Amino acid sequence: MSYELTILGSSSAIPTVEKNPTAQLLNANERFFLIDCAEGTQIQLRKYKFKFQKISRIFISHLHGDHYFGLIGLISSMHLLGREKELHIYAHTKLKEIIDIQLSASSTDLCYPLFFHPITPNVDQLLFEDKKIKISTFPLSHGIDCNGFLFEEKRPPRKILSDKIKKYNIPIDQLKDIKWGEDFLTEDGSLILNDKLTIANKLPFSYAFCSDTKYSESIINKVKGVSLLYHETTFMHERKDRAEETNHSTTIDAATIAKLAEVNYLLIGHFSQRYRDDSILLEETKSVFKNTIIAKQGITVDFSKL
Amino acid sequence: MSYELTILGSSSAIPTVEKNPTAQLLNANERFFLIDCAEGTQIQLRKYKFKFQKISRIFISHLHGDHYFGLIGLISSMHLLGREKELHIYAHTKLKEIIDIQLSASSTDLCYPLFFHPITPNVDQLLFEDKKIKISTFPLSHGIDCNGFLFEEKRPPRKILSDKIKKYNIPIDQLKDIKWGEDFLTEDGSLILNDKLTIANKLPFSYAFCSDTKYSESIINKVKGVSLLYHETTFMHERKDRAEETNHSTTIDAATIAKLAEVNYLLIGHFSQRYRDDSILLEETKSVFKNTIIAKQGITVDFSKL
Numbered sequence: 281m282s283y284e285l286t287i288l289g290s291s292s293a294i295p296t297v298e299k300n301p302t303a304q305l306l307n308a309n310e311r312f313f314l315i316d317c318a319e320g321t322q323i324q325l326r327k328y329k330f331k332f333q334k335i336s337r338i339f340i341s342h343l344h345g346d347h348y349f350g351l352i353g354l355i356s357s358m359h360l361l362g363r364e365k366e367l368h369i370y371a372h373t374k375l376k377e378i379i380d381i382q383l384s385a386s387s388t389d390l391c392y393p394l395f396f397h398p399i400t401p402n403v404d405q406l407l408f409e410d411k412k413i414k415i416s417t418f419p420l421s422h423g424i425d426c427n428g429f430l431f432e433e434k435r436p437p438r439k440i441l442s443d444k445i446k447k448y449n450i451p452i453d454q455l456k457d458i459k460w461g462e463d464f465l466t467e468d469g470s471l472i473l474n475d476k477l478t479i480a481n482k483l484p485f486s487y488a489f490c491s492d493t494k495y496s497e498s499i500i501n502k503v504k505g506v507s508l509l510y511h512e513t514t515f516m517h518e519r520k521d522r523a524e525e526t527n528h529s530t531t532i533d534a535a536t537i538a539k540l541a542e543v544n545y546l547l548i549g550h551f552s553q554r555y556r557d558d559s560i561l562l563e564e565t566k567s568v569f570k571n572t573i574i575a576k577q578g579i580t581v582d583f584s585k586l
Numbered sequence: 587m588s589y590e591l592t593i594l595g596s597s598s599a600i601p602t603v604e605k606n607p608t609a610q611l612l613n614a615n616e617r618f619f620l621i622d623c624a625e626g627t628q629i630q631l632r633k634y635k636f637k638f639q640k641i642s643r644i645f646i647s648h649l650h651g652d653h654y655f656g657l658i659g660l661i662s663s664m665h666l667l668g669r670e671k672e673l674h675i676y677a678h679t680k681l682k683e684i685i686d687i688q689l690s691a692s693s694t695d696l697c698y699p700l701f702f703h704p705i706t707p708n709v710d711q712l713l714f715e716d717k718k719i720k721i722s723t724f725p726l727s728h729g730i731d732c733n734g735f736l737f738e739e740k741r742p743p744r745k746i747l748s749d750k751i752k753k754y755n756i757p758i759d760q761l762k763d764i765k766w767g768e769d770f771l772t773e774d775g776s777l778i779l780n781d782k783l784t785i786a787n788k789l790p791f792s793y794a795f796c797s798d799t800k801y802s803e804s805i806i807n808k809v810k811g812v813s814l815l816y817h818e819t820t821f822m823h824e825r826k827d828r829a830e831e832t833n834h835s836t837t838i839d840a841a842t843i844a845k846l847a848e849v850n851y852l853l854i855g856h857f858s859q860r861y862r863d864d865s866i867l868l869e870e871t872k873s874v875f876k877n878t879i880i881a882k883q884g885i886t887v888d889f890s891k892l
Binding site for chain 2: 375
């Protein structure tokens with residue numbers, strides 16, 4: 281099972297030859313979720329050898345161009361390459377109009393089903409849930425409607441020892457309950473306690489994505505204890521005033537949220553293009569929250585190693 | 587005076603790591619015109635070291651994504667970088683809605699004046715004219731509204747010999763007429779014939795851009811005798827049926843138009859991604875029209891050398 285996050289782009293505002301704006305690909309055990317989709321994202325996906333037809337769900341945090349201008353191109357390329365599989369998009373309502381008007385301008389009837397799931401601004405919302413994952417959204421504070429996303433793996437707390445299944449002749453339909461902590465009653469009436477049958481499983485992974493936002497303590501509870509928190513870090517703290525004016529965060533803002541939310545690791549990016557040297561942003565963030573990683577374009581974070 | 591065309595992208599349909607879809611930059615004596623604007627064009631402009639704020643007019647042939655998906659990103663970046671200068675866009679009406687809805691979604695009030703000039707489908711139309719250049723458009727045949735563009739330099743047919751200005755004391759206000767072939771009457775009443783004062787000037791440059799189109803003889807008269815004709819060449823001629831189905835042209839189609847229109851040079855591109863080797867397309871085109879050049883991404887065509 282692999283849970284990995286690949287940074288397709290992490291710069292702010294304007295794409296350059298070396299740096300693409302925000303887009304991330306989350307591989308949740310071979311289910312692929314795209315988070316934000318700046319111009320050039322489809323090229324980044326190709327560059328890093330991802331088959332973009334595998335993406336099943338796309339989450340767009342807000343409608344500033346550096347977070348979504350690549351979406352219509354990706355949707356179109358999926359069509360031109362003959363996609364048949366459903367695609368689900370989660371975003372603010374206006375994006376549906378933006379997609380529809382562009383498909384209509386080119387007289388394109390997509391050859392695959394595209395489902396648009398509107399995000400309601402300013403409230404928490406469950407976006408998707410099945411046996412293995414829960415994906416929800418929560419509001420950020422960025423001047424226009426803007427949302428963060430939380431991906432939470434559902435992993436049973438216990439792992440069954442395979443020799444015990446044989447030994448006690450445990451029926452398949454009871455395995456799930458045992459993984460979730462139930463004891464087992466054998467055919468001859470003996471109660472086998474759960475800790476004789478199982479060992480502790482790894483903790484489930486959780487990933488919170490806090491796209492553009494100013495410092496907001498309301499985020500803390502939403503991202504409490506996650507394995508990895510991405511929090512934008514547009515400015516060094518000496519430019520706190522500029523951060524507030526532009527509804528962005530500083531190094532210290534991001535680190536403070538990470539610290540108060542007791543997350544495991546913090547991932548920072550969306551640095552202002554004024555900074556040539558990322559390491560000064562990393563250093564300042566680490567002064568408050570040590571487990572900080574830079575969201576460098578092209579890196580893959582393996583959740584099993586956090 | 588430099589007249590140059592740079593190919594920012596020339597592939598068809600889908601951007602890849604190596605190949606960008608259609609975008610061309612025409613430098614008409616330091617006035618910069620962008621023709622089509624696929625996703626990633628702003629990055630291509632940076633890659634080839636063009637200051638994109640210098641672009642004054644943008645021409646979009648039609649609303650298939652591989653010809654305009656990069657426009658909104660370029661418009662936004664021009665804004666974020668504080669452009670003050672006017673920008674003029676010439677395109678089919680729907681593009682204005684597409685731009686407006688995206689600017690509105692991000693609550694962006696552009697900091698520079700953006701003028702949108704609608705192209706009327708299915709008719710010839712003068713788009714811009716001043717003392718130095720005339721830019722017009724003509725319909726192509728591509729299933730949706732699609733237009734070609736014609737850029738014609740206005741260059742006087744004669745060049746004045748500077749020593750004659752002094753010798754005959756020619757007033758400045760008469761220089762223009764003499765360049766256009768008038769004789770000169772001196773103060774003492776002598777008539778100096780034009781060919782004593784001037785030499786032949788270089789021919790004015792002209793560039794015709796025929797974006798996506800099926801073979802259409804109506805194009806011939808529109809591009810008659812141009813210095814350079816770009817004509818799409820999506821398929822080898824063995825796939826003529828496929829070209830017709832998809833409203834595209836073959837090598838032989840493009841070459842035939844070039845030949846019948848008696849153009850000076852033909853530039854071919856928009857090759858289907860099925861072809862790994864461009865040279866077979868070039869060879870087949872040359873079998874009908876010898877002066878053919880491939881629109882390779884990154885090349886610059888200097889009109890003075892055609």
